[in-house]
Amino acid sequence: MEQLSPTAYVILGMVSEEARSGYEIKAVVDNSTRFFWAASYGQIYPELKRLAEAGLVAGKDAPTGGRKRTVYGITADGEEELRSWLRQPPETVEMREEGLLKVFFANVLPPAEAAEILRSMRAYRLGLIERLRAMEQMTAEKEDPYPLIVLRGGLEYNEWFADWCERVEAQILDSAPEKRSS
Amino acid sequence: MEQLSPTAYVILGMVSEEARSGYEIKAVVDNSTRFFWAASYGQIYPELKRLAEAGLVAGKDAPTGGRKRTVYGITADGEEELRSWLRQPPETVEMREEGLLKVFFANVLPPAEAAEILRSMRAYRLGLIERLRAMEQMTAEKEDPYPLIVLRGGLEYNEWFADWCERVEAQILDSAPEKRSS
DNA sequence: ACAGGCATGTAAATAGTTACATGATTCG
């Protein structure tokens, strides 16, 4: 068996708590890990099949009312695989932040327009903070403490980022040659 | 002309400062933007061709000694395109951080092993900080202030992250049920 | 002579998103 992709482990982790359908996994991911690891249907459904073939998860019919539905639970092998992955040092660390790229090249713009990039970035981070705060209550209710730890880390990160944007914006405007009235 | 990918703008930005070869672009990216926007040869060379066809960059032979070499410079159209991109609010914001994923699912591990994840993550960030610091001198020498602003932002970010790891590690070990001698 | 860096490029694989198709069920 070739080794699994990190996205496979998201799914494995998500079904380890309780049996879930592909649809539910997507919903949970969108309300938790998506800020540092997203997953789309295009990944989830094929991956669930692969994991089932590998014997790491097991699907069973669990219709809601008359609506067809398959939930997947983790198997003993799957749990072992999950635990062994958790014990390896993390590898994938990636970031693609178009805003920083724009700041990097901002020298071709006048300072006022460069500052505008920072304002956009800050507004985006403030929006994220609101969404994360809305998720905080729900997450705090579970007995598993780790999702809350991560969520609060996300909040701190975005607060730092928003603050950085504010400081850099001020710095750009401060050092810009100003028009004097005298 | 279909719109360019953000990676195309990295290249456009990189040749806007001075004419550069694909090889040089890769080297500069690896020493600057790669922490928030990477680019590989597999992207750079084909993209340079596309940009040249679109008239946004222009290549010219610039052999070093007898060694064949093509450097690309930005055209007037290219500068216009770059500036107009810089004026749009940033769109792409992505993060894939396997460490946070592992912390998120750490409940299936005993606290001591969960703490180990944080130690790995912190060590990684400390390593990054060293590399960024090594780049700081060189970056500070240029007259364009923006790369230095971004680099220092990266330093602050990684320092925050390393500190967060330390705090969370302590928190996990603190709240773990301890063996008492009495 | 040979190692290492300069230089250009491509093929294949991997990863991931988007958009679409389909259909059932629930709620107002």
Add this chain to the structure above:
DNA sequence: CGAATCATGTAACTATTTACATGCCTGT
């Protein structure tokens, strides 16, 4: 009845990395 949500899936596309191939030049 119609809209929203539940539910599963796939095809096409886009993006990106990795690995390889090629060859020249420079310094030891």
